[in-house]
Amino acid sequence: MTAQIIDGKALAEELRQGFKSRVEALTAKGHRPGLVVILVGADPASEVYVRNKVNGCLAIGMHSEKITYDAAVDQATVLKKIADLNARLLDTTNLTIEQAVNQVLAWSREASL
Numbered sequence: 001m002t003a004q005i006i007d008g009k010a011l012a013e014e015l016r017q018g019f020k021s022r023v024e025a026l027t028a029k030g031h032r033p034g035l036v037v038i039l040v041g042a043d044p045a046s047e048v049y050v051r052n053k054v055n056g057c058l059a060i061g062m063h064s065e066k067i068t069y070d071a072a073v074d075q076a077t078v079l080k081k082i083a084d085l086n087a088r089l090l091d092t093t094n095l096t097i098e099q100a101v102n103q104v105l106a107w108s109r110e111a112s113l
Contacts, residue, residue, distance in 0.1 A: 020060040027061070034063030036085055038078060041071035 026033045035057050037050050050066055057064035067081060 016056075016060055019062075023060050023062045032063055032089075034065065034089065036065045036067065036089065038067045038069070038081060040069045040073055040078065 023033050035053060037053060039046060039050055054064045054066055069078065
């Protein structure tokens with residue numbers, strides 16, 4: 001196979017536009033696609049990574065939320081926050097994790113139609 005040079009910036013923009021269309025389609029159907037990041041501690045590389053993800057979400061009209069905790073936070077606090085977010089954002093109060101994931105995947109498939 002011959003090597004092929006790709007235009008990374010153009011490809012990234014094409015992908016962003018595709019994601020933006022899917023976000024708009026989901027939003028039009030009453031769903032609110034989004035990304036919630038829980039950042040524990042103050043690792044500079046992680047902060048840059050998370051900032052880029054938040055900015056990426058904003059660029060395509062997707063909800064994003066960043067929750068930060070001090071490095072000394074206990075595991076129970078973080079797990080409770082995850083459970084609260086799942087209940088609030090996915091309305092999974094009566095769903096198993098598998099059912100919730102399947103629901104999100106179904107919404108994603110709807111958006112790509």
